[in-house]
Amino acid sequence: MENGTFIQKIRGGLIVSCQALDDEPLYGTGMMPLMARAVAIGGAVGIRANGADDIRKIKAEVAMPLIGIVKRNYAGSPVYITPTFKEVEEVAHAGADVVALDATSRTRPGGETLEALVRRIRAAFPELLIMADVSTLEEGLTAAGLGVDVVASTLSGYTPYSPQRTEPDFALIESLVRNTGKPVIAEGRIHTPDEALRCIQLGCVAVVVGSAITRPQEITRLFVEKMRDF
Ligand SMILES: CC(=O)N[C@H](C=O)[C@@H](O)[C@H](O)[C@H](O)COP(=O)(O)O
Numbered sequence: 001m002e003n004g005t006f007i008q009k010i011r012g013g014l015i016v017s018c019q020a021l022d023d024e025p026l027y028g029t030g031m032m033p034l035m036a037r038a039v040a041i042g043g044a045v046g047i048r049a050n051g052a053d054d055i056r057k058i059k060a061e062v063a064m065p066l067i068g069i070v071k072r073n074y075a076g077s078p079v080y081i082t083p084t085f086k087e088v089e090e091v092a093h094a095g096a097d098v099v100a101l102d103a104t105s106r107t108r109p110g111g112e113t114l115e116a117l118v119r120r121i122r123a124a125f126p127e128l129l130i131m132a133d134v135s136t137l138e139e140g141l142t143a144a145g146l147g148v149d150v151v152a153s154t155l156s157g158y159t160p161y162s163p164q165r166t167e168p169d170f171a172l173i174e175s176l177v178r179n180t181g182k183p184v185i186a187e188g189r190i191h192t193p194d195e196a197l198r199c200i201q202l203g204c205v206a207v208v209v210g211s212a213i214t215r216p217q218e219i220t221r222l223f224v225e226k227m228r229d230f
Pocket residue numbers: 017019069081154155158187188189190208209210211212
């Protein structure tokens with residue numbers, strides 16, 4: 001998909017992350033394509049999904065841009081969101097429009113650099129857009145300099161050197177918008193419609209919400225914990 005077409009399709013909209021990992025109750029139940037169908041009815045403009053199987057099935061279920069990832073752990077590296085070219089191939093062959101990958105400064109498996117990985121993706125899959133999941137402004141600037149298509153705040157709070165919060169990292173989101181010169185997608189711990197609106201007001205092109213819509217165990221926990229305040 002053309003970068004301009006993707007941005008046009010998602011501008012101002014909600015992208016829903018439909019993911020269940022193998023330690024979650026909805027994993028492997030065929031629920032994620034149904035979640036995608038449900039959020040399409042609700043007005044979502046895009047989907048973020050994990051794993052070739054879900055990506056394929058969701059693509060067949062809904063006609064909207066799909067951001068694909070493959071989460072995989074490798075010994076010796078903390079990077080697990082589309083860490084190597086192998087996972088990029090899986091995402092691309094499954095039909096995703098965009099591959100999202102860890103673009104933090106942490107050591108990648110095999111010591112590969114982000115620069116080398118981006119170059120390899122461009123050469124092999126010229127049609128595939130690249131979304132850089134970062135945790136700091138510095139990482140966003142580096143990714144932008146490498147020519148990624150979109151920068152996202154996904155990993156703030158998930159690297160030891162980024163702020164550990166329960167809310168979205170609005171400060172990072174705002175500084176990515178002001179300084180990277182790239183379309184910015186807000187992602188990570190966005191739990192309410194007001195928070196999503198604030199991200200758009202800060203200049204984000206779109207907002208990704210996951211757990212607050214598609215992880216019932218997390219939604220339940222939010223209610224239960226709030227009720228304990230009484
Ligand atoms: C840090 C990490 O591994 N994030 C993952 C990235 O794909 C997902 O587990 C999150 O659900 C997604 O980023 C959406 O965020 P939230 O679920 O907070 O709305």
